[in-house]
Amino acid sequence: MALRRLSANPNDQLNPTELAEEGDRRSNGRPWVLLNFVASVDGAATIDGGSTELGDEEDMAMFKELRAVADVVLVGARTVIVEDYRPLSLDEPRRERRVARGQSPAPILAIVSGTVSLDVEQIVFSDPDYKPLVITGPYANPGRLANLGDAADVAVLPDIDPGSIVERLSNFKTILLEGGPSLAGQFARAGLIDEFNLTVSPMLVGGESMRITGAEEISPPYGMRLDRVVEGEKMLFLRYLAARG
Numbered sequence: 001m002a003l004r005r006l007s008a009n010p011n012d013q014l015n016p017t018e019l020a021e022e023g024d025r026r027s028n029g030r031p032w033v034l035l036n037f038v039a040s041v042d043g044a045a046t047i048d049g050g051s052t053e054l055g056d057e058e059d060m061a062m063f064k065e066l067r068a069v070a071d072v073v074l075v076g077a078r079t080v081i082v083e084d085y086r087p088l089s090l091d092e093p094r095r096e097r098r099v100a101r102g103q104s105p106a107p108i109l110a111i112v113s114g115t116v117s118l119d120v121e122q123i124v125f126s127d128p129d130y131k132p133l134v135i136t137g138p139y140a141n142p143g144r145l146a147n148l149g150d151a152a153d154v155a156v157l158p159d160i161d162p163g164s165i166v167e168r169l170s171n172f173k174t175i176l177l178e179g180g181p182s183l184a185g186q187f188a189r190a191g192l193i194d195e196f197n198l199t200v201s202p203m204l205v206g207g208e209s210m211r212i213t214g215a216e217e218i219s220p221p222y223g224m225r226l227d228r229v230v231e232g233e234k235m236l237f238l239r240y241l242a243a244r245g
Contacts, residue, residue: 014230016058017097019237020065023227027194030166031175034195035184036066037212038235044205045181045212052083054201058232066197068094070107070176072169077113079180085109086123087130107176110135110169111152112183114160116144125151135165162190185214188222193242196224200236 025032038054039045047053067073068090075085088109090098095105109132111118116136118125124132125148133153136145137160148154157164169175177187187193198212223243230237 016061016065017068019228019230020062020069023195023239025174025195031071031169031172032194033166033175033177033187033192034066034070034197035177035187035193036063036197037179037184038199038201039212040201040203040205040209042204042206043211044203044207044209045179046209047205054199054203056201056232056234058237059199059201059235062197062199062237064094066176067107068098070174071103071172072108072110072175073178074110074112074165074169074175074183075178076180076183077111077117078182079178080111080118080124081122082180084123087125087127087132089127089130106130108133108172110165110175112136112160112165114139116140116148118144118148120147120149120151135160135168162187162192166192181210181212181214184212185216185218188213188218189216191222193222193224195227195242196240198238198240200238202234 025034027033037045038059040054044054067088073088079085088106090106099105109124109130111124111132112135114137116134118134128150131152133155134148135155135157137157140156145154155168157168166175177184177193184193224240225243226238227241228239
């Protein structure tokens with residue numbers, strides 16, 4: 001890997017761990033919400049329904065390090081199914097760094113599912129030491145909810161809008177939102193994205209791929225300011241912060 005900051009000295013070698021931990025992530029009375037996505041040069045957030053083909057080794061390294069700084073990894077049920085999510089275990093060095101910072105050894109995986117469109121046989125439920133939290137609402141399918149059994153913790157909210165989700169997770173400091181685009185768009189429209197980490201993949205995809213924040217318009221547009229630009233061997237890593245005040 002060859003990460004370097006685009007600056008007066010472009011040969012500076014950067015560490016993904018330091019990049020992920022960089023910054024003062026404090027919000028006003030609620031958890032800090034980070035959005036992390038990879039997209040093609042022409043704006044595609046997926047290829048054949050998933051994002052894996054858009055990334056590379058350096059993008060995966062940044063992905064893992066951002067997970068390692070979060071208290072909660074938040075994701076929609078469809079993304080869990082399409083991307084075949086695994087339990088959120090971390091390697092020992094990352095676990096040790098988290099414990100040294102006063103965090104739990106691994107982040108909690110919180111899955112948002114309005115109807116609980118999840119199968120307990122999915123691999124994400126396979127490790128009892130890393131049980132996900134399923135966040136659902138009043139329209140949850142009772143049978144599917146019962147089928148989860150002890151494989152997951154469950155939070156049934158009166159409504160599963162972004163504000164209610166953040167309120168449910170208010171005892172945590174940092175939420176990493178990994179998608180999918182529909183959930184990311186809901187958080188953007190609610191004004192609840194504090195930080196956006198975007199990996200620009202050097203591909204032209206075309207077609208009708210979903211945009212990062214889904215198909216529904218964000219009105220007014222969500223203002224952000226560029227905080228950091230890092231160049232990899234192929235990828236461009238951009239970090240934006242919410243432009244408030």
